[in-house]
Amino acid sequence: PGVGKTSLGKSIARALGRNFVRISLGGVRDEAEIRGHRRTYIGSMPGKIVQSMKKAKSINPVMLLDEIDKMSMDFRGDPSAAMLEVLDPEQNHTFNDHYLDIDYDLSQVMFITTANVRYNIPLPLQDRMEIIELPGYLEHEKIQIAKRHINPKQIVAHGLDKFDVDFKDEAIKKIILEYTREAGVRNLEREIASVYRKTARDIVLAQATNGKKIRSNKKFVIDEATIEKYLRVPRYRTQKAEKEVRVGSITGLAWTSVGGEILQVDATIMTGTEKLTLTGQLGNVMKESAQAALSYLRSNAKEFGLDANFTKGKEVHIHLPEGAIPKDGPSAGITMALAMYSAFSAKPARSDVAMTGEITLRGKVLAIGGLNEKLLAARRSGIKTVLIPKDNEKDLTEIKDEVKQGLKIIPIQTIKEAVPHVFTTVKNSKKITKKKSK
Structure with missing residues (x-):
């Protein structure tokens, strides 16, 4: 989780110059969510696939099927079985939606599916996919992601872009090792946002006395000591090798x-x-x-x-x-x-x-x-x-x-x-x- 699977799907669509649509399959239990309802039912509508094609406004979009491992089945049918036809290139040119009741061509759509756990995806469905495993980020990779992407985004989000705030590399490393334990960078972004919120509060307090605003060009440095002050006691410890034989x-x-x-x-x-x-x-x-x-x-x-x-x-x-x-x-x-x-x-x-x-x-x-x-x-x-x-x-x-x-x-x-x-x-x-x- 948090390694950027959904972001990667958007980047592929942008690189190919195609329209991008995302379908969240988490918690989908009904086969009609994929194939659509028959028009005889009250409140009937097309399935998610046809609805997304309408939203994409093109015949060859990049369609991201998010969290395909979170689909489940009940008495209303198995949606993962309905996905077999959607993802099979030999069959999806005649995909039949119950609402439209005519064959629809999905052969030009680029399908990208994401999942956290491979074993939850049925084997026949896995057989129709080319599986690419995304490993978790390593420590030095997380530091670079934080410096290049998370920090600039959070500085603007917290209104600190006009102030001189210096976030040290050692402070980022301390958050990664002692305050987060994850494959991706979701919690890292959350902790960095927390640090910036508290830095913004300190800047406001430093520049105001008795309700009067004082202008100062003071440089605000976020180092290891500041991290421990803002985020309190470290939640995780790095196990060190024993010195004695x-x-x-x-x-x-x-x-x-x-x-x-x-x-x-x-x-x-x-x-x-x-x-x-x-x-x-x-x-x-x-x-x-x-x-x-x-x-x-x-x-x-x-x-x-x-x-x-x-x-x-x-x-x-x-x-x-x-x-x-x-x-x-x-x-x-x-x-x-x-x-x-x-x-x-x-x-x-x-x-x-x-x-x-x-x-x-x-x-x-x-x-x-x-x-x-x-x-x-x-x-x-x-x-x-x-x-x-x-x-x-x-x-x-x-x-x-x-x-x-x-x-x-x-x-x-x-x-x-x-x-x-x-x-x-x-x-x-x-x-x-x-x-x-x-």
């Missing part, structure tokens, strides 16, 4: 709908029944990844320098903090595997290394999604080295240089390849054991 604690990377986050995985070993306990509101896929990680370590104990029966009489507990937030997905597999290895071998892991990747029982690291957001989260949290699957190396060409700046990105194919980068003392410990054996 700890046994059984590894940093992973997670993708969320509003960007990337670092994921702290803690593993601990206790004496008890031989079982694996998982906490932190994990989904089924993530639980299966933990099981696969433990099975891999047990089957390759000798290669990792662990005892053959290292799990005998031991209970393994893996916890992912922030237990109120549901977590799922296979990309934390390598993180959980190395967290367990660190706990069993008592080797501390580096805190400035983060990783992501799905694992197999053979120890291979498979490709993951959301790499752009994950790398941005690592950079924001102070991580210096990121381990990614070898299959994702080709995706790095599409990621902007400002995201990769300051990060050492290491592609890996197996879990064993990750060990030297995470545990700096592994090589030394091997040399010591060889000397002792002689």
Whole structure:
């Protein structure tokens, strides 16, 4: 939400020089809303498609069907089934509206549909569309949108265009990181408008004393301190990577709908029944990844320098903090595997290394999604080295240089390849054991 899908539709119409019409399909339940009512009914009228064509006053407009995933069905019919004919280029040249009762040609209309959730659109309808996914904006993109578009618009809206108001980049960044958590820029615009409203109030108070207006050319600067004064206590916090080196604690990377986050995985070993306990509101896929990680370590104990029966009489507990937030997905597999290895071998892991990747029982690291957001989260949290699957190396060409700046990105194919980068003392410990054996 808020990434500019509707605005993009308007821009396409403007670029093509065609008329633009928008139909909101949110909450449409009746098939007659699309196909129209028969003329025998009282209050009958054409459907939304024909009404929009009348409004467009041309045969080839750009028609935006907004929120197509919000349509629902009831006893009056299924409007999404009626949309099949509208969107099918092989059928829509003979679209029949019940009110007109004649075939109408829609083949020259350019249809653009928007949706928030792809899975809510019926599969036959998806088959008639070319789907373009719009990812959420990254931090540096939001800063540029705020500077170029939101700030000039809000300055005029609040009557501040005649005053010298300087909105610092650091202040915009503070709002993005600490006061909003979204894929688009809707809440960012709301918070910036709130800041300008309070700035306008301060200007009025500064220029009036006892009802008398005082002229002053004072410059008004909006910085980080001003943001905290106007918007009060920050609503969100940016999770920073831990500085201290700890046994059984590894940093992973997670993708969320509003960007990337670092994921702290803690593993601990206790004496008890031989079982694996998982906490932190994990989904089924993530639980299966933990099981696969433990099975891999047990089957390759000798290669990792662990005892053959290292799990005998031991209970393994893996916890992912922030237990109120549901977590799922296979990309934390390598993180959980190395967290367990660190706990069993008592080797501390580096805190400035983060990783992501799905694992197999053979120890291979498979490709993951959301790499752009994950790398941005690592950079924001102070991580210096990121381990990614070898299959994702080709995706790095599409990621902007400002995201990769300051990060050492290491592609890996197996879990064993990750060990030297995470545990700096592994090589030394091997040399010591060889000397002792002689």
